[in-house]
Amino acid sequence: MHLVQIPPEAIEKLWPLAAKLLDKAISLSNGYTTLAREHEAVAAQQKQLWFVVNPEGRVRNEAVAAGITCIQQNADGSKTANIEYFGGGDMKSWFALKGVFESWARDEGCRDIRMWARKGWARHLPDFKITHYIMRRELT
Secondary structure, eight states, X not given: OEEEEOOGGGHHHHHHHHHHHHHHHHHTTTTSOOHXXXXXXXXXXXXXXXXXXXXTSSSTTEEEEEEEEEEEEOTTSOEEEEEEEEEESOHHHHHTTHHHHHHHHXXXXXXXXXXXXXXXXXXGOTTSOOOOOOOOOOOO
């Protein structure tokens, strides 16, 4: 498997595939975002689009997952790489690629990586420390 950042000039062509892979992850955001909003941010280069590609799949270089990240400028001048959404198949293979993302984040000058994920992801990422829980209560 390979983790590939999609260059700005390829976003429009590849967005339909990304949207298909990201649909479930975006739907779990409880309305905080939409595919259209994420597309706008990626197209405006405010966020980054990634694919997990299987070079040996039934279709050579088949995209099995897509992700959206952003770089946050912190108040103290440091940067954080945020993994915001990831969706698709063959999830266990994504975790083996985290070193590629970490190298990219270092190259971008980030001091850390932060992600929002369901609790079950923690068992797949033992070197990530849980620092907060986000609790939500829907008001009706």
